[in-house]
Amino acid sequence: MANPYAEIFRARGAKGFAAAGFIARLPIAMAPIGIVAMLSQARGEYWLAGAVSATFALTNAFVAPQISRLIDGRGQSVIAAPATFVSVIAFLVLIAATNQEWPVWTLFVSAFLAAAMPSMPAMVRARWTEIFRGRPQINTAFAFESVADELVYIAGASLSVGLAVALFPEAGMLASTLFLAVGMTAFLLQRSTEPAVHVSTDGPGRSAIRQRPVQIVTLALIFIGAIFATAEVSAVAITKELGQPGAATLVIGVYAAGSFVVGLVLGALNLKMPLQRQLAIAVTIIALTTVPLLFADTVALLVVAVFVSGLAVSPTFITAFGLIERRVPESMLTEGVTWVMTGIGIGMAFGAFAAGWVVDTFGPQNGFWVSVISGSAALLTVLLGQHVLGGEPSARTGSALAQPAE
Template sequence: MQNPYTEIFRAPGAKGFAASGFVARVPIAMAPIGIVAMLSQTHGEYWLAGAVSATFALTNAFLAPQISRLVDRLGQTRIVVPTTVISVLAFAILIAAANQDWPIWTLFVSALLAAAMPSIPAMVRARWTEIFRDRPELNTAFAFESAADELVYVAGASLSVGLSVALFPEAGMLASTLFLAFGSMAFIVQRSTEPRVRLAEHGSQGSAIRLRPVQIITFALIFIGATFATTEVTTVAITEELGQPGAASLVIGVYALGSFVVGIIIGALNLKMPLQRQLAIAIAIIALTTLPLLVADTVPALALAVFISGVAISPTFITAFGLIERHVPGAMLTEGVTWVMTGIGIGMALGSFAAGAVVDAFGAQNGFFVSVVAGAIALATVLIGQRSLATSDCDFAACEAGVVPAE
């Protein structure tokens, strides 16, 4: 039996855009925590570090879909080049402002401008879709991208903090900026795999968020994102309470490992079950596996419970993006993917806040109740939306004709 991952990389140009896209997306994980690590050392105030980081993250969450919408209309090169230049220059100013102790307002303004950073993961998935549209290889490609996202989030945050602590405060942000600049440059020069700009067709006007399937998936993944952040925050709190704070990084790493391994396996399979049912099953597993977290009161038990709770994360992403590819017209695919990724980011921000508040008020172990509630809401959302998410065995053009905006 041939390795399906070997097969997808036989496509001309696939290795190049996948590799450069991986480098260019590393700042997604490095920048937010890198800002905190940098400013907490240069200014000694965590509230300021958190506020500047939140300014960048929330602004990027708002701008990214709008930028991706322009990408769909004008092409990747015409939009990625100017937005990346703006973001790189803004990050450079932010680093200089932190190092030279410039006025506080310069930190916030540069963070706002840096949020112009485009959604490289969405554009990489758009290239895979252009190559493998309506073919089973697309599922494998999406599985690879989900695994790459997992690796980026695990390694990127650790690298950013490690550089800042080991070298100098600005080291993490400097590395993140260089990854963005050179990765994006290498990605965009590969014009042969850039998706063609598709003319807007019936059902393709306006924003992708007006489409019911995009609304359902984005809303559900807001709460899935909340379970991620809650697990991380609560794990840190519990390990500190148990007197083993160093175990937090190991437990969180195990969380990502479970998702990474299962995602790779799922990508190698050609499952025949309808995607909307696969999504419902994956989210049901996430929801059910939040329950053992409530009784994990030792580090080994916590690590085991966290590992189990992470196994369905990549399958959730794979099927979610597969459904977006099926339901969103080609003329707005990049925007559709970006909305889903934005939902995950918003959920992580809200989950961190909610989990922190619950931990402070009711104790570390109770932080996992946020995961339980978030998982239940996500599951209810996809179950109620099964009819809207259903796909037929049609060609993509026919599927596009069946997409209608939400009322």
């Protein structure tokens, strides 16, 4: 049986832009936690570290879709290059401001400007789509990207904190900035695989977020993102209460492990079931598997429950991005994918806050109620949106139509 992953990487230029894209997206995970690690050690004030990190994360959540919208209209190299330059310079200023103890306002301004960092996951998926649009290989490519995203979140955050602790406070952020500069440069120099600019048929200035499929998928993944953050916050709180705080790393690690394996398997399959139904099944599994988390009162039970809860994460991502590829005009593809990525980030931010409040108020075990409620809300969103998500594929300009959902 042929290896479907080997097949997608036989496409001309695929190995190059995928490798560069992986390096360039490491700052997505490294920067927010790297800012916290850097400032908490250098300034000794956790509120300041958290506030500066939140400034970067929330600003990027708003700005990234706008940059992706410009990328759709002007091209990746035209827009992403200057945006990355601004981001890299701002990160360097942030590092210098921390090291040299510049005024606090310089930290916030530099973090705000650093948020010009483009959405690499969206740009990489746009290149895969340009190569495999309307072909079964797009499912494998999106599966690979979902697994790569998980690796980034697992490895990136650990690397950033590890460098800051082992070397010096700014080490994690220096590495993150270097990865952004080198990875993005290598990615943008590969012009042969850059997607062509497609003229929008929906009128000038129209945003992808006005597309109903994008709204539905983004809202659903806001709730899914809240589940991710709740698992991390609750795992830390519960293992600490059980007197085994070091076990939190294991618990969080197995959450991604199950999803990693299932994602690879799903990407190797050519399922015929409509994507909106696949998404409904995946989100149903996520919603149902949040319930056992409420009863995991030992580390062993927590590890098992979290592992099972994470099994459907990659399938959810794969089908969600597949639906965006099929339902959104190609003139809005990069922006559409970026909105979905932004939804995950927003969900994680609110989920962490909500879970933290519940843990402080009602105890560690009750933090998982945020997961249960979020899972139910995600499922309701997807079920109510089945008709819209199962509609005809959007019209494509200059390329074959994607296969219909049904």
